[in-house]
Amino acid sequence: MPTKRTATRLTRRPALAVLGAALAGAAVLAVPPAAGADPTPATSDKWGVISRNTIGSPSAYLRDGPFGRTTDTPSARQQPPYGQGSLQIIVxxxxxKIAYGNETNFDGLEISDITDLSYWVFxxxxxxxxVxxxxIxxxxxxxxxxxxxxxxxxxxxxxxxAPSAPATRAPNVWQPYDATAAGNAWYATGATGTSIGxxxxxxxxxxxxxxxLPDAEVSYSLAISKGRDNAFIGAVDGLRVNNLVYDFERLGVFMKAPFPAY
Known part of the structure; x- marks a missing residue:
């Protein structure tokens, strides 16, 4: 059904087709790169705390680490899944409540075009x-x-x-979550959620x-969000949108494939 965004969507079709092709056709990164791998700078200036979706005094910032513990030894040796850093979140x-994301580059991305959506949580x-x-x-x-x-x-x-979430969840260790794999659970807010059940x-x-929601499209943002429910301290890394992986590092947000301008 037409909405106030219909005309805008029609004018953006050629550019969005390029975006969809890039998201779907970029080289798949099945294995996280080594910690010393040099990332390619992305649109770091477009990523940050989304103030209008933040309540109270939580924090989200880019940092090195943290390292997880995967053995009985006291030292933490499991590096972040991508690069050397991550997005620290404290509520x-x-x-x-806090949201950290991108309010620019995903505008117009149709939900029907999303085939892979995942991230790692510590x-x-x-x-x-x-907890x-x-x-996402x-x-x-x-x-x-x-x-x-x-x-x-x-x-x-x-x-x-599982396999959307780990079969056994554990603290102080990096674990992957696949939001499109079997076993995933989602909900929509407001009248839309009620309307579609x-x-x-x-x-x-x-x-x-x-x-x-066959015609739904990202409008305001794609983000990592926490709250309002309970306290949390931890981190997120390796946000994957189709075949583009966004690597959170202390010096910025990097991606593992070219991102087309539109």
Whole structure:
């Protein structure tokens, strides 16, 4: 159904076709590169804390490490999955919320064109009991109902099962989460979630989201979000959108394949 964004979408079709082709056709990075590998600079200036989606005084910043513990020895030796750094996230309590993402480069990316969406999470706690992990959040125009131009689509790592989430979750170690693999759980906010039967109380799969929102497209941002639910301290790395991997490093956000300008 047409919305106020329809005309804009039509004029952007050629450029978005290039973007979709690049996202779908870039070389696949099946194995994380070595810690010493030189990343290619990306649009670091487009990544940062999304102030309008941040509440309280949480923090998110780029850093070296952290290193995980995968053995019984006290020393931490598991390096971040990509490069040497990551995105540190600290949320003090259940009243706070933070989002760190890109409000520019993903505008117009159609949800139906997303085939791979994943990331790595490090939870720096002694126990995961009562701890909710950061989520992938897509702020979209649903293009479903006249006058409804906003919803956020959220991956639920804590509600997902293997292979989308690790079969055994562990603290103080880097673990991968695949938001499009079998076992994934998602929900849409607002009237859109209720309309398509995909809410926080009754999640759906990403395939179901794509089927029920065939014309939805990213509008405001693609981000990592945490809160409002409980305290958290940890990190995120290796955010993958189709075949482009965004590597969070202390000196900026880097990607592993060319990103077309549009």
């Amino acid at each position: 003090g309590d259940g009243t706070e 939870a720096g706690v002694d126990s995961l009991d009562g 909710s992990l950061p989520v 959040q897509l702020e979209v125009d649903p293009n479903l109902t006249e006058g409804v131009n906003y919803s956020s689509l959220n991956y639920l790592p804590d509600s997902s099962t 995909c809410t926080l109380a009754s999640p759906c799969t990403f395939d179901e989201l794509q089927t029920r």
